Amino acid sequence: MAETTKKLHIKTYGCQMNVYDSERMAEAMGAQGYELTDDVGQADMVLLNTCHIREKAAEKVYSDLGRLRPFKEAKPDLKIGVAGCVAQAEGEEILNRSDLVDLVVGSQSYHKLPELVARARNGARPVETEFPAEDKFDHLPARPRSSRPTAFLTVQEGCDKFCAFCVVPYTRGAEVSRPAGKILDEARALVEKGVKEVTLLGQNVNAYHGAGPSDQGGGDWGLARLARALAKVDGLERIRYTTSHPNDMEDDLIAAHGDEPKLMPYLHLPVQSGSDRILKAMNRKHTAESYIRLIERIRAARPDLVLSGDFIVGFPGETDQDFADTMALIREVNYGMAYSFKYSPRPGTPAVGREGAVPAEIADARLQQLQALLTEQQRACQNGMIGREVSVLFEKKGRLEGQWVGKSDYLQAVHVRGDALAPGVLARVRITGASTNSLAGELIG
Numbered sequence: 323m324a325e326t327t328k329k330l331h332i333k334t335y336g337c338q339m340n341v342y343d344s345e346r347m348a349e350a351m352g353a354q355g356y357e358l359t360d361d362v363g364q365a366d367m368v369l370l371n372t373c374h375i376r377e378k379a380a381e382k383v384y385s386d387l388g389r390l391r392p393f394k395e396a397k398p399d400l401k402i403g404v405a406g407c408v409a410q411a412e413g414e415e416i417l418n419r420s421d422l423v424d425l426v427v428g429s430q431s432y433h434k435l436p437e438l439v440a441r442a443r444n445g446a447r448p449v450e451t452e453f454p455a456e457d458k459f460d461h462l463p464a465r466p467r468s469s470r471p472t473a474f475l476t477v478q479e480g481c482d483k484f485c486a487f488c489v490v491p492y493t494r495g496a497e498v499s500r501p502a503g504k505i506l507d508e509a510r511a512l513v514e515k516g517v518k519e520v521t522l523l524g525q526n527v528n529a530y531h532g533a534g535p536s537d538q539g540g541g542d543w544g545l546a547r548l549a550r551a552l553a554k555v556d557g558l559e560r561i562r563y564t565t566s567h568p569n570d571m572e573d574d575l576i577a578a579h580g581d582e583p584k585l586m587p588y589l590h591l592p593v594q595s596g597s598d599r600i601l602k603a604m605n606r607k608h609t610a611e612s613y614i615r616l617i618e619r620i621r622a623a624r625p626d627l628v629l630s631g632d633f634i635v636g637f638p639g640e641t642d643q644d645f646a647d648t649m650a651l652i653r654e655v656n657y658g659m660a661y662s663f664k665y666s667p668r669p670g671t672p673a674v675g676r677e678g679a680v681p682a683e684i685a686d687a688r689l690q691q692l693q694a695l696l697t698e699q700q701r702a703c704q705n706g707m708i709g710r711e712v713s714v715l716f717e718k719k720g721r722l723e724g725q726w727v728g729k730s731d732y733l734q735a736v737h738v739r740g741d742a743l744a745p746g747v748l749a750r751v752r753i754t755g756a757s758t759n760s761l762a763g764e765l766i767g
């Protein structure tokens with residue numbers, strides 16, 4: 323047992339997998355007597371759980387480190403650790419770039435965090451960026467009581483796709499899936515602690531192929547099989563997953579969207595571009611046409627499915643025609659929600675230094691045009707909800723008196739008033755109003 327309570331501040335950048343990892347790091351450090359604090363001024367230890375996906379995200383870490391200097395000067399005992407994808411990508415280099423950093427820990431080594439912190443407290447500056455053979459999750463403490471009815475659950479890590487722009491295959495390593503039995507155990511433990519909805523996470527979550535539990539015949543389980551087994555867990559009401567790759571969207575997963583009511587009708591399925599030339603240059607290994615046909619099959623299984631996507635503009639060689647093809651694909655698919663980015667050259671990726679760099683003004687203009695179209699589609703999707711009945715899983719109090727906020731089946735934020743509402747209540751709601759980012763509704767019955 324730790325003698326005194328120390329305070330830990332974690333700042334999380336990047337994707338949901340980092341959010342999940344930050345929770346697990348907090349749990350690992352909790353077992354060492356560290357309590358979480360939102361206040362950097364109170365902290366004995368600060369962990370930056372970083373993202374390397376675009377230059378801006380990676381550079382933000384260094385400006386944030388600079389901002390920690392006065393805290394370290396005021397409290398020389400304060401230890402600062404860099405975790406996550408920048409740690410994995412830059413390793414030792416981080417120690418050279420910032421004298422404030424006491425330890426560097428890559429995303430596959432969080433179970434070693436207590437040991438690394440102890441070494442840092444003894445004056446060393448440890449760096450741990452191996453991809454160890456053991457499962458880090460086996461060495462992390464059990465999940466504590468959740469204060470929320472929703473939870474992330476990492477089922478798969480890493481990526482074997484090697485899109486020409488992307489650092490993830492280098493920062494997260496090869497695709498690895500956790501055994502289904504361990505995921506089911508973790509889900510049951512979460513449900514016991516009040517969780518009603520899990521979002522299964524993976525850099526390529528639908529590439530999940532894990533060992534089936536031996537008491538259910540073992541074998542290889544895909545994501546559909548895993549989702550169906552999770553749907554049988556009593557008390558677990560909703561299942562989501564993210565992020566998927568079009569090439570891993572197998573028939574049984576599409577079928578599950580049609581006949582497994584606990585699998586929510588929302589799918590994040592990035593396509594990046596609508597131009598076959600650019601898709602080829604990106605090494606996406608699918609065409610615009612094959613993506614559109616895939617969406618048709620998924621919508622045939624689940625017609626009310628809300629689709630979300632990711633887009634990159636300004637990839638090297640992207641012409642006006644290529645961009646027009648992306649706009650055309652967006653019009654054809656019709657997204658309820660989407661994320662879009664300007665191409666950012668990343669060190670060590672194949673696209674770096676390719677011919678045909680798109681000038682920043684052109685990329686900016688394309689991004690604006692694309693986002694205007696996506697916002698228009700999002701508004702139409704939100705407005706289309708008015709008058710419809712949805713189920714809402716309530717999560718927290720709203721800003722107005724007596725108001726609660728939860729998520730619809732389609733992952734939209736819904737504001738509702740009701741005396742009996744509380745976090746974890748799942749209720750039927752009629753949608754009465756819509757804005758770009760949220761809906762308003764009233765309880766039915």
Ligand code: SAH
Pocket residue numbers: 375376481487488489490525526565566567592594632633634663664665666667668
């Ligand atoms: N595994 C997921 C998400 C990867 S990162 C997938 O395959 O979709 C999330 C998004 O960031 C990507 O979908 C892509 O749109 C964007 N992204 C990745 N690398 C980028 C880069 N170098 N420049 C700009 N956007 C990038």
Ligand code: SF4
Pocket residue numbers: 481482483484485488489490491525526567
């Ligand atoms: Fe990156 Fe492509 Fe892998 Fe997604 S599929 S993580 S974009 S390399």
Ligand code: F3S
Pocket residue numbers: 335336337338339340372373374375406407489490493494525
């Ligand atoms: Fe960023 Fe790493 Fe996630 S690079 S998007 S935090 S996998």
